[in-house]
Structure formats: C-alpha cells, structure tokens
Amino acid sequence: MTEEGKPPEEEGNRAVENMVLAGFFVVLVAAGIWLLSTMADVRKAQDCAAQGRRNCATIEAPERTR
Numbered sequence: 001m002t003e004e005g006k007p008p009e010e011e012g013n014r015a016v017e018n019m020v021l022a023g024f025f026v027v028l029v030a031a032g033i034w035l036l037s038t039m040a041d042v043r044k045a046q047d048c049a050a051q052g053r054r055n056c057a058t059i060e061a062p063e064r065t066r
Helices: 011-050
Strands: none
C-alpha cells in the first residue's frame, strides 16, 4: 500500500484502458466527420431542389483512360 492507503495502480491495465479510450475517440471523430459530410451533401441537394432545379442528382462520370 502507498502512503495514502490506496493500493498501487496496475500500469499494464492502465495502458490498455488508455488505448481503448484512444480507439473509441478515433472512431467517434471519424463518425462525426462522416456525419458532417453527409449532412452537407443532403443540404446541397435540398438547396438545389428548393430552387426548382430538376438536375440536382450527382452525376458520376467514368474515368477517362488513354
């Protein structure tokens, strides 16, 4: 026991907990970025439709190879 009457922390367990929390944080940030990107795309499509345009869908053209 330490001076304060608490048992010493296990350093290995603490490292694993920190890695799990860091992984969770990375997943949370990635999900937030994806959500913001999706919301921006939807807003652009809604703005286009609100203006009365008919060609608001995204057009995907194939890559040109030579």
